[in-house]
Amino acid sequence: MCDACVMGVVSRRLGRRGVMAAVAAGVAAMGLSANPAGAQAVRSAPVTRVVDLTHTLHPAFPTFGGTPAIEIEKVLSFARDGYNINKLTYTEHVGTHFDAPIHFTAAGATVDALPVASLVCPLFVLDVTAKAAADPDYQATPEDLFALEASAGRLPAGACLALRSGWDAHVAGPMFRNAGAGGAMRFPGFRPDLVPLLLERGVAGVAVDTLSLDHGGSSTFAFHTGWLGAGRWGVECVAGLRDLPVSGATLVAGAPKIAGGTGGPGRVVALV
Amino acid sequence: MCDACVMGVVSRRLGRRGVMAAVAAGVAAMGLSANPAGAQAVRSAPVTRVVDLTHTLHPAFPTFGGTPAIEIEKVLSFARDGYNINKLTYTEHVGTHFDAPIHFTAAGATVDALPVASLVCPLFVLDVTAKAAADPDYQATPEDLFALEASAGRLPAGACLALRSGWDAHVAGPMFRNAGAGGAMRFPGFRPDLVPLLLERGVAGVAVDTLSLDHGGSSTFAFHTGWLGAGRWGVECVAGLRDLPVSGATLVAGAPKIAGGTGGPGRVVALV
Numbered sequence: 001m002c003d004a005c006v007m008g009v010v011s012r013r014l015g016r017r018g019v020m021a022a023v024a025a026g027v028a029a030m031g032l033s034a035n036p037a038g039a040q041a042v043r044s045a046p047v048t049r050v051v052d053l054t055h056t057l058h059p060a061f062p063t064f065g066g067t068p069a070i071e072i073e074k075v076l077s078f079a080r081d082g083y084n085i086n087k088l089t090y091t092e093h094v095g096t097h098f099d100a101p102i103h104f105t106a107a108g109a110t111v112d113a114l115p116v117a118s119l120v121c122p123l124f125v126l127d128v129t130a131k132a133a134a135d136p137d138y139q140a141t142p143e144d145l146f147a148l149e150a151s152a153g154r155l156p157a158g159a160c161l162a163l164r165s166g167w168d169a170h171v172a173g174p175m176f177r178n179a180g181a182g183g184a185m186r187f188p189g190f191r192p193d194l195v196p197l198l199l200e201r202g203v204a205g206v207a208v209d210t211l212s213l214d215h216g217g218s219s220t221f222a223f224h225t226g227w228l229g230a231g232r233w234g235v236e237c238v239a240g241l242r243d244l245p246v247s248g249a250t251l252v253a254g255a256p257k258i259a260g261g262t263g264g265p266g267r268v269v270a271l272v
Numbered sequence: 273m274c275d276a277c278v279m280g281v282v283s284r285r286l287g288r289r290g291v292m293a294a295v296a297a298g299v300a301a302m303g304l305s306a307n308p309a310g311a312q313a314v315r316s317a318p319v320t321r322v323v324d325l326t327h328t329l330h331p332a333f334p335t336f337g338g339t340p341a342i343e344i345e346k347v348l349s350f351a352r353d354g355y356n357i358n359k360l361t362y363t364e365h366v367g368t369h370f371d372a373p374i375h376f377t378a379a380g381a382t383v384d385a386l387p388v389a390s391l392v393c394p395l396f397v398l399d400v401t402a403k404a405a406a407d408p409d410y411q412a413t414p415e416d417l418f419a420l421e422a423s424a425g426r427l428p429a430g431a432c433l434a435l436r437s438g439w440d441a442h443v444a445g446p447m448f449r450n451a452g453a454g455g456a457m458r459f460p461g462f463r464p465d466l467v468p469l470l471l472e473r474g475v476a477g478v479a480v481d482t483l484s485l486d487h488g489g490s491s492t493f494a495f496h497t498g499w500l501g502a503g504r505w506g507v508e509c510v511a512g513l514r515d516l517p518v519s520g521a522t523l524v525a526g527a528p529k530i531a532g533g534t535g536g537p538g539r540v541v542a543l544v
Contacts, residue, residue, distance in 0.1 A: 254526025
């Protein structure tokens, strides 16, 4: 499928009323109507385990652009000043980090404006590890989603879909970016024609264990454009998906609450 | 009580065996033994509501030192570059932010080393709003803790104790720092002789709705020194405590996972 025509596909598949219904479901999913007392429980099952989905951010952590991830400068020291403090400098999209709608839109929601209720949600894990091991350009397909749903049930409004490609195993080496001589990267991602299906279901956010929601070889960022353009959020470079069930976990997506942010590193955990 | 002798008080009150027991309870509370399958549930009750305990961080957000909180520079723009990205620069202790043990110690745990299981914990809210409104130098006392425990039960190992002073209502104005002509600040905090009591209970972390765990007038930072010195964490400048029950909520303390960090801004939410 052509990468650059996602919103056209949305319109054709759903029609105008379908688009409006999807948007309405999305609004509900994004928690814009808050959590009124007596509403459906955010989680009913007991929590017995906390899984960290966050990599440690450090200067050599791999970045999309290949530049250092963060500058950490010690500015006060316990021995000299009585306490330790560092000064941090980074562009927002480093480490395990969020993409807010404004990242790929002219006027979408900034990261501080994401409704907090949309950040605590049912988490579904789409495992394409074997396919990605065989093909670093692998893009998760609608058929992969349907297979997940055949076993775990249809994704509910407000859910997060995480792509487990197994790529986080490469995070400490050059295979994570997997850049060729010309600089082009090769790693897995979401195929753009998943966007309308996820919107139909009212999914709130997506996560990937790679550097980008789109596969590394994408030149159009069509998944980003379609997904963030529809007002949804993403998380890139997550860890720990292998320690989660396919469904049943609750994501707590600790997006940074920084004014006007286009995303940025946060703490992402799952309650199992 | 003398501000500067907290660890002496710990030793006198508990004795050597008591200290060892408190440390052992603390180790368990910090999740150093993880969450083995079949262990006590992190939370048993259904979650029906998400409460954001995080202020939005922006350049004019009040800081302990009175300097701008963060520098936000737009470095890529959607119109010109195809996507929006900001560059951020800040010292770690701004906004709703964490204090890791290393903040006030020579070699304590850095923020990335806090066990993730210790960051998801039962939250107890100690309400001293009326006392703080009458006295901006108010320090929460052991008697305040005992009164809370008389109604809510003894704080369990691994809990977080949050001090609700009502000071977050002042966050947009000069009253939040409440600095006099000489620069000295006046706002509420924890009294240092709470440290040994919280260690006895195995409490994992504390939170305040002010700029410091210690009251604004402290010159010794004795609560910081005792609490962080015992390997525990704190969160400063939290919001939203008024929207929580005294007990029954679960804190998800999204500490930043940045290598060597002494703390820093994170996303803090409560599940009710």
